[in-house]
Every structure is written in structure tokens, then in C-alpha cells.
Amino acid sequence: MSIADKSTAKPRKLGLKERYAHLTRGLGWETTYQPMSKVFPFTDYEGIKIHDWDKWQDPFRLTMDSYWKFQAEKERKLYAVIDSFAQNNGHLNITDARYVNAIKLFLTGVSPLEYSAHRGYAHVGRHFVGAGPRIACQMQAIDELRHAQTQIHTISHYNKFFDGLHDARHMHDHVWYLSVPKSFFEDACSAGPFEFLTAISFSFEYVLTSLLFVPFMSGAAYNGDMATVTFGFSAQSDEARHMTLGLEIIKFMLEQDEGNVPIVQRWIDKWFWRGYRLLTIVAMMMDYMLPKRVMSWAEAWEIYFEQGGGALFEDLSRYGIRMPKYHEVASKEKGRLSHEVWATFYNYTQATAFHTWIPEKDELDWLSAKYPETFDQLYRPRFEYWKEQSDQGKRFYNNVLPQLCVTCQIPMIFTEPDDPKTICFRSTLYKGERYHFCSDGCKDIFLYEPEKYIQSWLPVHQIYQGNCGGATVPEVLNWYHMSLGNDNMDYQGSPDETLWNEWTADRHKSAI
Amino acid sequence: MAEPPAEQPGVPDINKRWVRVTGTHGDFVLFDFTIGDPDLTVELILPFPAFLEFCATNHAPATVEPAAQAAYERLHRRSWTIPLPQRRPGGASDRLL
Amino acid sequence: MTYQLTIEPLGETIPIREGQTVLDACLRNGIFIPYQCNHGLCSTCKITVLEGEVDLGDASPFALMDFERDDKRALACCARPMSDITIEADVDIDPDALYLPVNDVVGTVVGLVDLTHDIKGVTLEVPGDGLPFQAGQYVNLTVPGLDEPRAFSLANAPSKANFPELHVRRVKDGKGTGWVHHDLKVGDKVPLSGPLGRFYVRKSAANPMIFIAGGSGLSSPKAMIEDLLEEGWSGPITLFHGVRQARDLYFDGLFRELEAKHGNFTYVPVLSESDGTDGWTGETGFVHEAAIRRYDGVFKGNKAYLCGPPLMVEASIRALMKGRLFEHDIYTESFLTKADDNAKRSPLFQAI
Structure with a gap:
């Protein structure tokens, strides 16, 4: 048998790759009565040069038909499980009602990002010239919409019993600390299509997403929150496709033109730092908000970035791409990040849509064990002091609004990379105004595109300018749609705690 | 207690749960957790003792992928007082039932 | 009992024994289906059965979902034929691949020469059809006393299929290469299996x-x-x-x-x-x-x-x-x- 013999036989079937090529053939036509540059106005201005869109590899070659079939099957089972948990009072199986505060943070901080991602991918899916990236982005736009929906549906069960979950969309658009995730995504969505994919598909979905989802889902599962685990099913199984898009866009840009390399490097630097700052809330959740802990933030950073990311950047170095700028600063901060942030939220508990607390003694011990070089020396005494003050009826509240970093919008709470006792404070003058930054990473990002960041909607500035409902805490909380004493303040004495204690008391009674 | 509802075709039974160990990392176990249906699977990571507690709490039988077997047993030897979850049945079968 | 296995989109038909997996039959016949775990877990080798019946074997429910089974999908590493079958696999149509079947042959050592101070040239003679291969491919050589065969690239032009030629560098403390350097003699019989590998010239591209x-x-x-x-x-x-x-x-x-x-x-x-x-x-x-x-x-x-x-x-x-x-x-x-x-x-x- 040889190849020659077969050429006379019946015409062979098309391969999957060829069939997909035929299926998508003509989707990337050259326009005739309008110039291409007008139909695709965003493809050039970022400086990325593409010579051959057909070089785009789509390893999944998914058609809409099979996408619907596959997702419909998955979703049907998923909603059956969500219903079962609701009917079986799944919320009673969590370890402790304090856990729900992690869910509150997720619903107000992360789920709206899924929706933003939906919009972002739908937008860039329209603006790529090549059919390959257009289709990949359109599929992902639908995925992200599904993720937002399943998360809202899942968490809505907790909203029947606990405070702070009633108006996530409004809060995301108004509340001070939620401007951190909101502005992160708006920065990406208002960039060009290539930067958007580098930001979200590569830097976030590929490089950093494991740090968000795996520890979060593991925390949910270990703390008995099977409802949240169910939306993990939905999100994780789409992840392979999303991560592949992230790798493919990077390879594609790097191989298409040598001039793309420095542009891609700058985006990787920028979006690594932006994403890392965003993950601060995850650090806090892992170290402080889970009644039963999975791993420390420092451990997660080592496993998922230092080791996992190390292999990726070793491979990328073949293209002349190096590790993201300031990755070493992130590693230096891993022993302090979560403590600095939880302390800040404890300070401002009057304006958070979740409850805060001082960790119990065994929790402080866990932190001491996980952070032997920093916790006892720098943070434990402070928490113990606050506990003491609180026990004497002098619970500490910070009544001064914090200065924010113009880039990441996080209060200026981080410390010098080489000195954990000094606040890291950077600033620059631009057109006669002074702008402040939490880090060299955030300052660099501003300096490259100052005109973009001087437009930032900074919550503290807006409050002081009178744009947030008024000048007093109750007025601002009202504007946030937060109910004073219910949605905010310490867990101890909260309606959540009262309810939880009643349930557990009932359970003990019926157990006897 | 009320009669459990008759099982509907295609509706996953949320009381059926499985765990499949896919790897280890230091003292952590990497595993897939499934509720009711293989479609509903999520990747998780827990420290070894927490992992055993998790399997027990969820009444989830655990299997170990061949590639993870050796590393998993090493973790187990270090905490020998805790019973080892059921091994993968011999051969190539990965069926959990 | 042997059935016929046809692989689309290549249109190649190869024999498959009862009890042999589809993946094994393909690999044995030089047809490369992407695979990873080789025991039903990872779903890399997912195929569609277009005609005929297969036993799905131990495919994991994680890797092959129920609705996929209904849609005639199978995992090549677990699927065994129950009739003549036609499958469709995600194989790249490579105009340069000859898909030569893997043969087990016995070669007789006819030449031993020191190419350098540490590389031995071994020429074997294989009678009949010899060992047809594509230039660049390798063979597995069975070394007495070793469980796993050792791989060596074929150095002869494919036109000399009856005289496979191997270059063996002595690896310090290497058992296989030590045997070639010290024990192998002209006239010895050596079991070979090949050709293997996807390293060959892409002649369809005219590039330098x-x-x-x-x-x-x-x-x-x-x-x-x-x-x-x-x-x-x-x-x-x-x-x-x-x-x-x-x-x-x-x-x-x-x-x-x-x-x-x-x-x-x-x-x-x-x-x-x-x-x-x-x-x-x-x-x-x-x-x-x-x-x-x-x-x-x-x-x-x-x-x-x-x-x-x-x-x-x-x-x-x-x-x-x-x-x-x-x-x-x-x-x-x-x-x-x-x-x-x-x-x-x-x-x-x-x-x-």
C-alpha cells in the first residue's frame, strides 16, 4: 500500500482541521465598499503588526452547534444541583457564618467582572480582522455571561438568609473598595483588542487565575459550601479553552512581527502588576476569611506563580520575553500582603459590605505558623492590641478616608519592598497636579499612559467632592445601598451571627 | 423523615460524591471532586489531613491516578495513623462505582 | 480474528486484531493519533466511530461523557473492535508521512566499524523486504538482559532498506551502548522493531x-x-x-x-x-x-x-x-x- 495507490480511490474525507477551515471560510472577507481600516478601526493603533491572520491556530475548532449541545448538557445538570442544594438547606452545612463574608466579597467583587469580561470579549470579538480570534472571543463572551449568571443564581440562595448580598451590581459600581476590581477591568476594556487579550486572556486567565479559583473553590468545598463549588464546575471546565486563547494570542503576536515583542513585554509587565494587586482580596480571603483554611497566600503564590509561572516564562524566553517586571516585589510582599489588607478592612468596617473580626487565638496561631518571619514580629501584636481595646469597649475605627493609589485604587497601605515598617509612597507631577502611587509598578503604569489614569474615578476624591450621597457615613452608606449595622461592622453582634447562633442552637437541641 | 424523591432520569444525585487524586505538591493533595455526575467536577487542593477529613465528611470514595500513586503514598506514610482511601481497582479502570 | 480498521480522514485501512486497541493498531501501523495517558483517563485520543461496533473498554466517565457515548465517540486507547470499523480521528493530514507499518524483524550484524574513538557503526542485514522506513525515523533494538529496548536512528538511506545502519555512541556506564561496543560481533542476530518516530523531511514544503x-x-x-x-x-x-x-x-x-x-x-x-x-x-x-x-x-x-x-x-x-x-x-x-x-x-x- 502506498500513497500513490490511494490517489485513484474515492476522494478522502476532509480532516477536522480542513472541515473547520471550510466552515469558517469567508468569515474574514476583504471589504469592498468601505475600507478595511474603517470597518476594523482598532487593529492598528496599538502598534501590533499582523501579516497573516490565517496563521492563527484554533486547537479547539468548536462549532456553535456543538458548543450549545455541550454547554446545555452541563448547565442542565448544574441547575439541578443548585436546586437540590437550595431544597436541602445547603447553607446550614457551612462551617460557620463568618465564611459567608468571603462569598459576599466574591459576589460584589468578582462576579461582576465575569459580566465585564462578557462585554469585553463581545467587543474585541467584533474588532479582530481574523476569523480565528473573532470566533474564540465570541465563544468566550458567551462563557463569561454564563459564569456571571450561574454565580448570581448560586449565591442568591445565601441572599435569602444573610446580609450584604442584596445589590451586588450597584455596589460594584459605587462602593469604595470595589472600584479596585471595577477599574481593573475597565482599564482592560478601554484598551485596544490586543492589549485586552494580553490583559485578560493571558495575564489574568492564564498566569494568575489559578490563584483565584483553585484556592477559592477549595476553600468553599472545605468549608461545606457546595453551592459555590457548583459554579466552580461551570467555570473550570471552560478554562482550558480560555487559557489556550491566552497562550495563542501571545504566540501569535510574538511570531507575526519582531516589533511586537517589546509591546507585548510592556503589556505583560503592566497586567501582571495590575492582576497581582487585584488578587490582594484573594490573599485576605485565604488567610483571614475562611473558618477552615486551605493554604496561606504565601504558599499559593509559591505554588501557582513562582513555580507554575516560572516554567511558562522559561518557555517564553525563547521569544525574548522575560519575567514580568516587579515579580520579585510580589514575592517580597507575600509574607505581609494579607495582613496589611485585613487590618485596613478592620479599620474601615463601617463602610464594608461584609463583616470583619479579629482572628481567634487558634487562627492567630495558624498565621504565626504560616508566616514565621513576619506575623509575630509585625502583625500579631497589632491584632491583639485591637482585640484588647475592643474588649474594653474602645473598638478602633478609622474615621479618616485613606489616600488611594491612582492606578490600582487601593488605599496606600503597602510597605516598602525592603522595609515592612515603612509605607511605600510614590508620586509624580503631571500637568501641575500631583498623583500618588502604592508602588513602582503602579507608578510605571501611570507614567506610560498618564492621560488615561488622570481620568480615574477615585472613590475617596468623589466622596470629598460630594458626589457620593453626602458628607456623612450614613449618607454615603445609603448611596452604597448598605444598611448600617446589618451589612457592615464586626461579625460579633451582627444579625448574621445572631441567626447562625439560633440555627446551631436548634441543631444542638434537636440532636439531644 | 419523608421518602426520598424517586430518582429522575438525568438529574444528578447530590449525595453521590467522588474524589480522584491527580497529584501532590509538598504536603498538598491535588484532586478532582465530583458531585453526582462526571460533568460536575472541580479541581481542588487541600493539605493532606484536610483532604482526608474532606473525603470523610462528604462520604466520597477516593481513587488515585496511577501517576500520582507513589507521591500520594509518600504523603500517607508520613501520617500513618489515618486510613488510606481505597486504591484504584487494579488494571486500567477508573470507574468509581 | 482480525478485522479491518479504516481511519478517516486519511482513508487508510489497516488490520486490527480482536482485543487490540484502536490506538495500538494505529501506532503499530505508523498512524499517529494524539494520545497521552494511554489508559482511558485524559480524553486526548477521542475518536468518532463512523461505522461498525467497538467495545468502549475502560474509558473513564470523566473522559468520555454519556452523551458522547451516545454520539458514537470513543477513546482510541480503550476501544476494541467488535466488527470491521471506520473511525474518524483528529489526525493531521501530513502529505509527507508515509504511514509505514511497524515490523518486528531480525537483523544479522554484517559490519562493525569504529567511526570515531567512541562511536561504533553497526550495519545489519535484513532479508526480504528489509526494513522500509522514512529517512529520519528510528528503530527499537532489543538488548540482551535489558527490559526495555533502546532506540537508535537509522543512518542509511531508505533505498538501502536491507542494510539498516546504526551509529552508537558509548555512553558512560550505559548498558545498551556498552553491549554494542564490547559484546556485539559480526554474525550476531539482533531483534529490531521499527520504523518509529515522526522526524522526517517535509518534502511538500519547498523551503531551503x-x-x-x-x-x-x-x-x-x-x-x-x-x-x-x-x-x-x-x-x-x-x-x-x-x-x-x-x-x-x-x-x-x-x-x-x-x-x-x-x-x-x-x-x-x-x-x-x-x-x-x-x-x-x-x-x-x-x-x-x-x-x-x-x-x-x-x-x-x-x-x-x-x-x-x-x-x-x-x-x-x-x-x-x-x-x-x-x-x-x-x-x-x-x-x-x-x-x-x-x-x-x-x-x-x-x-x-
Whole structure:
């Protein structure tokens, strides 16, 4: 048998790759009565040069038909499980009602990002010239919409019993600390299509997403929150496709033109730092908000970035791409990040849509064990002091609004990379105004595109300018749609705690 | 207690749960957790003792992928007082039932 | 009982025994279906059964969902035939692959020659059809006393299918190569299995070719270049052969001869440890550095074939990529010893 013999036989079937090529053939036509540059106005201005869109590899070659079939099957089972948990009072199986505060943070901080991602991918899916990236982005736009929906549906069960979950969309658009995730995504969505994919598909979905989802889902599962685990099913199984898009866009840009390399490097630097700052809330959740802990933030950073990311950047170095700028600063901060942030939220508990607390003694011990070089020396005494003050009826509240970093919008709470006792404070003058930054990473990002960041909607500035409902805490909380004493303040004495204690008391009674 | 509802075709039974160990990392176990249906699977990571507690709490039988077997047993030897979850049945079968 | 297995979109039909998996039958017949775990867990080898019946075997419910089973999907590594079958697999239609079946043959040693101080040339004779292969492929050789066979590239041109030729460098404390160097005698019978591997010349692309070989990694490039020149390939071919010292070069005379005879062939031997006292006037340094000098660092538009130790292959890939030649145009055969292949890789690259 040889190849020659077969050429006379019946015409062979098309391969999957060829069939997909035929299926998508003509989707990337050259326009005739309008110039291409007008139909695709965003493809050039970022400086990325593409010579051959057909070089785009789509390893999944998914058609809409099979996408619907596959997702419909998955979703049907998923909603059956969500219903079962609701009917079986799944919320009673969590370890402790304090856990729900992690869910509150997720619903107000992360789920709206899924929706933003939906919009972002739908937008860039329209603006790529090549059919390959257009289709990949359109599929992902639908995925992200599904993720937002399943998360809202899942968490809505907790909203029947606990405070702070009633108006996530409004809060995301108004509340001070939620401007951190909101502005992160708006920065990406208002960039060009290539930067958007580098930001979200590569830097976030590929490089950093494991740090968000795996520890979060593991925390949910270990703390008995099977409802949240169910939306993990939905999100994780789409992840392979999303991560592949992230790798493919990077390879594609790097191989298409040598001039793309420095542009891609700058985006990787920028979006690594932006994403890392965003993950601060995850650090806090892992170290402080889970009644039963999975791993420390420092451990997660080592496993998922230092080791996992190390292999990726070793491979990328073949293209002349190096590790993201300031990755070493992130590693230096891993022993302090979560403590600095939880302390800040404890300070401002009057304006958070979740409850805060001082960790119990065994929790402080866990932190001491996980952070032997920093916790006892720098943070434990402070928490113990606050506990003491609180026990004497002098619970500490910070009544001064914090200065924010113009880039990441996080209060200026981080410390010098080489000195954990000094606040890291950077600033620059631009057109006669002074702008402040939490880090060299955030300052660099501003300096490259100052005109973009001087437009930032900074919550503290807006409050002081009178744009947030008024000048007093109750007025601002009202504007946030937060109910004073219910949605905010310490867990101890909260309606959540009262309810939880009643349930557990009932359970003990019926157990006897 | 009320009669459990008759099982509907295609509706996953949320009381059926499985765990499949896919790897280890230091003292952590990497595993897939499934509720009711293989479609509903999520990747998780827990420290070894927490992992055993998790399997027990969820009444989830655990299997170990061949590639993870050796590393998993090493973790187990270090905490020998805790019973080892059921091994993968011999051969190539990965069926959990 | 043997059935017929037809693989679409290739249109190839091959025999499959009762009880044999679809994946095994394909691999045995030179048809490469992507696979990973080989026992029903990972779903990399998912196929569609177009005609006939298969036993799905131990495919994991995780890897093959219920609705996929209803849609006639199967995992090639677990599926066994229950009738003649036709499957569709995600195989790349590679116009350059000959899909030659793997044969188990016995070769008789007819030639043993010291090519260098540590490389032995072994010529075998295989009667009948010999051992047909595509230049660049390798064979597995059964070594007495070792459980696993050892892989060696075929160095002869495929036109000499009855006389497989192997180049075996003595690896320090290596049991297989020690046996070849010390125990093997003319007249010995050696069981071989092959051809194997997907390292062959992509003749359907008309691009100029660069071969970079390190040490005894010359065997595949030798077969490939002899094959090309025999059939009158007219495009430019450049061979870089990197060794330590002049005494490590072999077939130097043959390649100089070929270079004189064929205007399209250039031969560049490179010494990394030339100390200036050996009278060497050729290229020195690492082999990829010589390639950079010859090509002025620009490799775009070529096809590159790399064969040698992992460090040489990696350095060459980096040089080629810096010169704007990427994964799609780079083919590698890296010989790994047991200690290699521990390096953690990301999924950024599949083939290189």
C-alpha cells in the first residue's frame, strides 16, 4: 500500500482541521465598499503588526452547534444541583457564618467582572480582522455571561438568609473598595483588542487565575459550601479553552512581527502588576476569611506563580520575553500582603459590605505558623492590641478616608519592598497636579499612559467632592445601598451571627 | 423523615460524591471532586489531613491516578495513623462505582 | 480474528486484531493519533466511530461523557473492535508521512566499524523486504538482559532498506551502548522493531533546509540528506555537524564529497573544543553559533531539522526563534537519556 495507490480511490474525507477551515471560510472577507481600516478601526493603533491572520491556530475548532449541545448538557445538570442544594438547606452545612463574608466579597467583587469580561470579549470579538480570534472571543463572551449568571443564581440562595448580598451590581459600581476590581477591568476594556487579550486572556486567565479559583473553590468545598463549588464546575471546565486563547494570542503576536515583542513585554509587565494587586482580596480571603483554611497566600503564590509561572516564562524566553517586571516585589510582599489588607478592612468596617473580626487565638496561631518571619514580629501584636481595646469597649475605627493609589485604587497601605515598617509612597507631577502611587509598578503604569489614569474615578476624591450621597457615613452608606449595622461592622453582634447562633442552637437541641 | 424523591432520569444525585487524586505538591493533595455526575467536577487542593477529613465528611470514595500513586503514598506514610482511601481497582479502570 | 480498521480522514485501512486497541493498531501501523495517558483517563485520543461496533473498554466517565457515548465517540486507547470499523480521528493530514507499518524483524550484524574513538557503526542485514522506513525515523533494538529496548536512528538511506545502519555512541556506564561496543560481533542476530518516530523531511514544503546535528545525532540527518540528494532534490541544504574535537568528526569525507558533487549542498563541521594546535581552519564554537554566523542570524523561510543532545537542541531552537523561525518550521529529534526530561514545561509549545 502506498500513497500513490490511494490517489485513484474515492476522494478522502476532509480532516477536522480542513472541515473547520471550510466552515469558517469567508468569515474574514476583504471589504469592498468601505475600507478595511474603517470597518476594523482598532487593529492598528496599538502598534501590533499582523501579516497573516490565517496563521492563527484554533486547537479547539468548536462549532456553535456543538458548543450549545455541550454547554446545555452541563448547565442542565448544574441547575439541578443548585436546586437540590437550595431544597436541602445547603447553607446550614457551612462551617460557620463568618465564611459567608468571603462569598459576599466574591459576589460584589468578582462576579461582576465575569459580566465585564462578557462585554469585553463581545467587543474585541467584533474588532479582530481574523476569523480565528473573532470566533474564540465570541465563544468566550458567551462563557463569561454564563459564569456571571450561574454565580448570581448560586449565591442568591445565601441572599435569602444573610446580609450584604442584596445589590451586588450597584455596589460594584459605587462602593469604595470595589472600584479596585471595577477599574481593573475597565482599564482592560478601554484598551485596544490586543492589549485586552494580553490583559485578560493571558495575564489574568492564564498566569494568575489559578490563584483565584483553585484556592477559592477549595476553600468553599472545605468549608461545606457546595453551592459555590457548583459554579466552580461551570467555570473550570471552560478554562482550558480560555487559557489556550491566552497562550495563542501571545504566540501569535510574538511570531507575526519582531516589533511586537517589546509591546507585548510592556503589556505583560503592566497586567501582571495590575492582576497581582487585584488578587490582594484573594490573599485576605485565604488567610483571614475562611473558618477552615486551605493554604496561606504565601504558599499559593509559591505554588501557582513562582513555580507554575516560572516554567511558562522559561518557555517564553525563547521569544525574548522575560519575567514580568516587579515579580520579585510580589514575592517580597507575600509574607505581609494579607495582613496589611485585613487590618485596613478592620479599620474601615463601617463602610464594608461584609463583616470583619479579629482572628481567634487558634487562627492567630495558624498565621504565626504560616508566616514565621513576619506575623509575630509585625502583625500579631497589632491584632491583639485591637482585640484588647475592643474588649474594653474602645473598638478602633478609622474615621479618616485613606489616600488611594491612582492606578490600582487601593488605599496606600503597602510597605516598602525592603522595609515592612515603612509605607511605600510614590508620586509624580503631571500637568501641575500631583498623583500618588502604592508602588513602582503602579507608578510605571501611570507614567506610560498618564492621560488615561488622570481620568480615574477615585472613590475617596468623589466622596470629598460630594458626589457620593453626602458628607456623612450614613449618607454615603445609603448611596452604597448598605444598611448600617446589618451589612457592615464586626461579625460579633451582627444579625448574621445572631441567626447562625439560633440555627446551631436548634441543631444542638434537636440532636439531644 | 419523608421518602426520598424517586430518582429522575438525568438529574444528578447530590449525595453521590467522588474524589480522584491527580497529584501532590509538598504536603498538598491535588484532586478532582465530583458531585453526582462526571460533568460536575472541580479541581481542588487541600493539605493532606484536610483532604482526608474532606473525603470523610462528604462520604466520597477516593481513587488515585496511577501517576500520582507513589507521591500520594509518600504523603500517607508520613501520617500513618489515618486510613488510606481505597486504591484504584487494579488494571486500567477508573470507574468509581 | 482480525478485522479491518479504516481511519478517516486519511482513508487508510489497516488490520486490527480482536482485543487490540484502536490506538495500538494505529501506532503499530505508523498512524499517529494524539494520545497521552494511554489508559482511558485524559480524553486526548477521542475518536468518532463512523461505522461498525467497538467495545468502549475502560474509558473513564470523566473522559468520555454519556452523551458522547451516545454520539458514537470513543477513546482510541480503550476501544476494541467488535466488527470491521471506520473511525474518524483528529489526525493531521501530513502529505509527507508515509504511514509505514511497524515490523518486528531480525537483523544479522554484517559490519562493525569504529567511526570515531567512541562511536561504533553497526550495519545489519535484513532479508526480504528489509526494513522500509522514512529517512529520519528510528528503530527499537532489543538488548540482551535489558527490559526495555533502546532506540537508535537509522543512518542509511531508505533505498538501502536491507542494510539498516546504526551509529552508537558509548555512553558512560550505559548498558545498551556498552553491549554494542564490547559484546556485539559480526554474525550476531539482533531483534529490531521499527520504523518509529515522526522526524522526517517535509518534502511538500519547498523551503531551503537546515540540518543541525550534534555528535552521533548525525545519523538521521545523514539518512535524510542522502535520500534527498539521491532523488535529485535541488533546493539548498545545509548541514551543521557539531562535535568537540577533530577526532569526533565522522563521515567527514563523505559529506565533503557530496558537497563537491552537489552545488545545492553545504557541509559545515564545527568544533567546540578546537585548541588552535590541531590545524583546524573550519568553524569553531557551539554549532548553533556557527549557524547564526552563516545565516547572519536570519532563519525565516527555512525548514530546520535538529538532532542531538537536549542542550544543543534547545540552544538551536533559541537561535532559530531569534532569527524568526518558529515551531511550525522546526523539527526535532532529541535523544534523551534516562536522567533527562525532568524539566518542567508549560503548554506553550507542543512540538519543540
